[in-house]
Amino acid sequence: MTIKEAQEIVDEWINSVGVRYFNELTNTAILTEEVGEVARIMARRYGEQSEKESDKNKDLGDEMADVLFVLICLANQTGIDLTEALKKNLEKKTLRDADRHKNNKKLK
Numbered sequence: 075m076t077i078k079e080a081q082e083i084v085d086e087w088i089n090s091v092g093v094r095y096f097n098e099l100t101n102t103a104i105l106t107e108e109v110g111e112v113a114r115i116m117a118r119r120y121g122e123q124s125e126k127e128s129d130k131n132k133d134l135g136d137e138m139a140d141v142l143f144v145l146i147c148l149a150n151q152t153g154i155d156l157t158e159a160l161k162k163n164l165e166k167k168t169l170r171d172a173d174r175h176k177n178n179k180k181l182k
Contacts, residue, residue: 077157084146095151105144112137
């Protein structure tokens with residue numbers, strides 16, 4: 075699915091199953107919570123913290139999808155076309171970082 079299709083599907087889901095969007099501030103708080111859940115898995119599974127028994131069955135992909143879902147909700151609510159925003163962001167990064175990473179000795 076494309077990003078545009080994802081935005082349309084989430085909007086349809088919100089308006090049929092979810093009843094309505096939570097307000098933007100609530101969704102921002104939910105996004106922060108979801109990012110925290112991804113961070114918890116990453117710190118324990120891939121970082122130096124030991125993984126708790128209760129975390130071992132957590133699905134990282136599902137948690138990342140939760141982040142994406144809420145981010146799409148916020149984009150829909152604020153009129154952001156994520157396809158265009160990502161294209162512009164990649165152009166900005168390409169111009170800004172054209173030589174930066176290639177010349178970074180830490181990345182060699």
